[in-house]
Amino acid sequence: xxxxxxxxxxxxxxxxxxxxxxxxxxxxxxxxxxxxxxxxxxxxxxxxxxxxxxxxxxxxxxxxxxxxxxxxxxxxxxxxxxxxxxxxxxxxxxxxxxxxxxxxxxxxxxxxxxxxxxxxxxxxxxxxxxxxxxxxxxxxxxxxxxxxxxxxxxxxxxxxxxxxxxxxxxxxxxxxxxxxxxxxxxxxxxxxxxxxxxxxxxxxxxxxxxxxxxxxxxxxxxxxxxxxxxxxxxxxxxxxxxxxxxxxxxxxxxxxxxxxxxxxxxxxxxxxxxxxxxxxxxxxxxxxxxxxxxxxxxxxxxxxxxxxxxxxxxxxxxxxxxxxxxxxxxxxxxxxxxxxxxxxxxxxxxxxxxxxxxxxxxxxxxxxxxxxxxxxxxxxxxxxxxxxxxxxxxxxxxxxxxxxxxxxxxxxxxxxxxxxxxxxxx
Numbered sequence: 001x002x003x004x005x006x007x008x009x010x011x012x013x014x015x016x017x018x019x020x021x022x023x024x025x026x027x028x029x030x031x032x033x034x035x036x037x038x039x040x041x042x043x044x045x046x047x048x049x050x051x052x053x054x055x056x057x058x059x060x061x062x063x064x065x066x067x068x069x070x071x072x073x074x075x076x077x078x079x080x081x082x083x084x085x086x087x088x089x090x091x092x093x094x095x096x097x098x099x100x101x102x103x104x105x106x107x108x109x110x111x112x113x114x115x116x117x118x119x120x121x122x123x124x125x126x127x128x129x130x131x132x133x134x135x136x137x138x139x140x141x142x143x144x145x146x147x148x149x150x151x152x153x154x155x156x157x158x159x160x161x162x163x164x165x166x167x168x169x170x171x172x173x174x175x176x177x178x179x180x181x182x183x184x185x186x187x188x189x190x191x192x193x194x195x196x197x198x199x200x201x202x203x204x205x206x207x208x209x210x211x212x213x214x215x216x217x218x219x220x221x222x223x224x225x226x227x228x229x230x231x232x233x234x235x236x237x238x239x240x241x242x243x244x245x246x247x248x249x250x251x252x253x254x255x256x257x258x259x260x261x262x263x264x265x266x267x268x269x270x271x272x273x274x275x276x277x278x279x280x281x282x283x284x285x286x287x288x289x290x291x292x293x294x295x296x297x298x299x300x301x302x303x304x305x306x307x308x309x310x311x312x313x314x315x316x317x318x319x320x321x322x323x324x325x326x327x328x329x330x331x332x333x334x335x336x337x338x339x340x341x342x343x344x345x346x347x348x349x350x351x352x353x354x355x356x357x358x359x360x361x362x363x364x365x366x367x368x369x370x371x372x373x374x375x376x377x378x379x380x381x382x383x384x385x386x387x388x389x390x391x392x393x394x395x396x397x398x399x400x401x402x403x404x405x406x407x408x409x410x411x412x413x414x415x416x417x418x419x420x421x422x423x424x425x426x
Contacts, residue, residue: 027147033093094198
């Protein structure tokens with residue numbers, strides 16, 4: 001049976017009772033589009049530095065490529081959220097993918113003409129990162145307009161599973177194979193995938209633009225979203241918690257390579273074994289995405305979030321107790337599962353309790369708080385390791401994450417249920 005089109009106004013969409021047990025045809029199209037987009041992302045994320053090492057051997061310039069790709073999240077996240085609330089979110093996603101196709105087409109042309117340079121790669125990486133910021137913000141904001149609120153945990157879990165599979169498992173090795181066939185091939189392939197990702201989105205019926213009362217400036221829109229986040233105690237608390245969690249995990253991961261790789265390191269792993277060890281996080285994340293809805297239903301949301309923090313403490317804390325790769329890998333696997341469990345529960349909650357007209361700005365403001373601590377954590381990890389040693393970093397960050405569990409006394413199932421009820425009456 002074909003589902004009815006969703007025509008969005010200023011109120012939240014609700015699927016009919018007969019469709020509440022299903023994620024629906026529109027979700028299926030969104031899932032296919034997201035999977036293709038993330039596969040393209042996974043290829044480009046590896047292909048860009050592989051191309052960069054062909055034009056420069058400078059470590060600083062190579063590292064700068066990652067900065068160019070990721071800094072748009074800090075510069076434009078709030079603007080992307082405002083756009084998602086002003087414009088049709090599906091059309092925003094379509095435009096972002098079209099822009100990415102054009103950028104890669106231009107890069108392929110430079111490669112064919114033999115005029116590629118590290119500065120051209122910087123420009124392309126920065127623009128691709130900007131398009132990703134816009135696409136991801138709109139994609140997370142459109143989901144409650146497609147899926148009934150009771151199915152959001154399942155919907156988010158399946159999207160995370162597709163994202164992890166494409167980004168972490170298929171994309172990187174495929175990028176290596178494509179680069180072996182030639183740089184032009186390596187960038188043509190993801191461009192084709194982004195083109196293919198457009199097709200399912202074009203088939204999603206309905207308007208996904210939120211009606212607005214009166215005209216406001218972009219700055220006023222951004223300020224309104226930030227005020228909503230700051231004044232909502234539950235969302236503000238969760239944003240701070242995930243910011244602290246990301247601070248701790250990035251402090252560990254920034255210096256872990258020194259603990260693990262080389263004959264003078266504590267673990268004495270060769271580089272291939274180190275890469276395999278890190279895939280344990282991705283494998284755990286994939287399993288966590290598939291099991292998150294069941295765990296949430298079994299434990300309840302508050303206990304699920306406590307479990308997620310406990311898993312995260314294992315991720316960062318196990319290396320402080322052992323140099324053996326097997327327990328460390330097990331800790332990474334469990335930690336990866338916990339990270340996605342947290343994401344599924346909290347993202348679904350945000351989507352349920354935030355008014356549609358503010359969801360894009362709320363998502364972008366939340367991510368700014370949550371992700372802005374990553375570089376701070378990396379800097380802190382390096383400083384602590386220099387003064388106290390690597391094991392001290394792992395132990396300190398594990399304690400910091402465990403302290404977050406104590407803070408969960410202010411984030412209860414009753415708090416979340418009340419927030420949902422209030423959102424339903426708003």
